[in-house]
Amino acid sequence: xxxxxxxxxxxxxxxxxxxxxxxxxxxxxxxxxxxxxxxxxxxxxxxxxxxxxxxxxxxxxxxxxxxxxxxxxxxxxxxxxxxxxxxxxxxxxxxxxxxxxxxxxxxxxxxxxxxx
Amino acid sequence: xxxxxxxxxxxxxxxxxxxxxxxxxxxxxxxxxxxxxxxxxxxxxxxxxxxxxxxxxxxxxxxxxxxxxxxxxxxxxxxxxxxxxxxxxxxxxxxxxxxxxxxxxxxxxxxxxx
Numbered sequence: 001x002x003x004x005x006x007x008x009x010x011x012x013x014x015x016x017x018x019x020x021x022x023x024x025x026x027x028x029x030x031x032x033x034x035x036x037x038x039x040x041x042x043x044x045x046x047x048x049x050x051x052x053x054x055x056x057x058x059x060x061x062x063x064x065x066x067x068x069x070x071x072x073x074x075x076x077x078x079x080x081x082x083x084x085x086x087x088x089x090x091x092x093x094x095x096x097x098x099x100x101x102x103x104x105x106x107x108x109x110x111x112x113x114x115x116x
Numbered sequence: 117x118x119x120x121x122x123x124x125x126x127x128x129x130x131x132x133x134x135x136x137x138x139x140x141x142x143x144x145x146x147x148x149x150x151x152x153x154x155x156x157x158x159x160x161x162x163x164x165x166x167x168x169x170x171x172x173x174x175x176x177x178x179x180x181x182x183x184x185x186x187x188x189x190x191x192x193x194x195x196x197x198x199x200x201x202x203x204x205x206x207x208x209x210x211x212x213x214x215x216x217x218x219x220x221x222x223x224x225x226x227x228x229x230x
Contacts (some may be wrong), residue, residue: 004159040125042205042220043160058217059117090159095215103148103216104210107159 002026006091013081021075021076023091030096032074033105034057034066034090036087043090051096069114071090071095088112118143120208122221129196137224138161139206140188145206148216149189151180154183156222163204164191196228 007022024033030051034042035058045058049068063085065077072095078085092105122139129135132152141149147168152160166173166180166189174181177196182189189208193200207218 040222042120042122042222043218044220045217048217092159103165104150104162105216105218107152107161109157109159 004091004093004106005063006108006111008111009109011066011110012113012116013078014116015082017081018077018079019081019113021089021113023074023076023087023089023093023108024072025074025091025093025099025106026072027073027093027095029093029106030071031094033092033094034064034074034076035084035092036060037090037110038087046076046089078089083115086113087116118146118208118219120206120219120221122206124224125222127229128223128227128229131196131198133196135193135196135200135226135228136228137191137204137206138188139190139208139221140186141208142187142221143208143210144187144212144218146219147211148209149180149182150207150209150218151178151191152207154203154205156202159182160205193226196226197230198230201226201228 004025007037016101033048034046067075089111091108094105150165153163154160177191203223207220209216209218
């Protein structure tokens with residue numbers, strides 16, 4: 001069981017460039033989440049998904065888009081990167097209500113993104 | 117909006133001493149309170165959690181207490197060891213749209229001095 005994996009681990013972009021961060025989980029979790037972590041601000045929810053084909057906005061969704069075409073994958077896209085999007089991005093997943101410990105979120109190792 | 121305040125932001129203790137981290141939440145409907153430990157270069161990992169119908173929970177050297185009336189909860193680590201050095205995050209959450217959305221505190225960097 002790899003748990004939650006994220007690709008890539010590091011990335012440097014120039015302002016205006018686009019990229020996609022990939023999150024994959026092998027725990028058959030229904031729910032998946034994208035967070036960003038900034039110094040002194042904890043983790044803030046960007047978007048989340050409660051199942052394949054569904055997405056919803058979190059606390060800080062502006063400038064990001066997401067897609068959940070397959071249950072095990074959750075993609076985070078930046079269409080036109082800005083320096084304010086320099087951050088560490090974490091993906092997480094959790095069970096559905098029917099799956100037992102559905103409160104607990106399992107986190108990936110993170111992607112460090114720098115936008116110049 | 118909802119927020120969670122966490123104190124202190126940094127905490128240094130001698131090995132073997134106790135450490136206490138405190139969080140206060142604003143959403144009175146919150147009913148699940150996890151604590152996460154994040155080691156350098158890694159993602160957060162759940163270490164203990166508590167639900168709103170419980171006042172205290174203990175797991176070996178770590179414990180969490182919850183005061184619903186005051187809307188605050190605390191993490192207690194006893195007999196600290198160097199491997200406890202990490203950043204700790206509290207969170208408050210309630211079920212929304214079929215899932216739990218966490219509101220995280222800003223983190224506490226714990227240093228255990230040998």
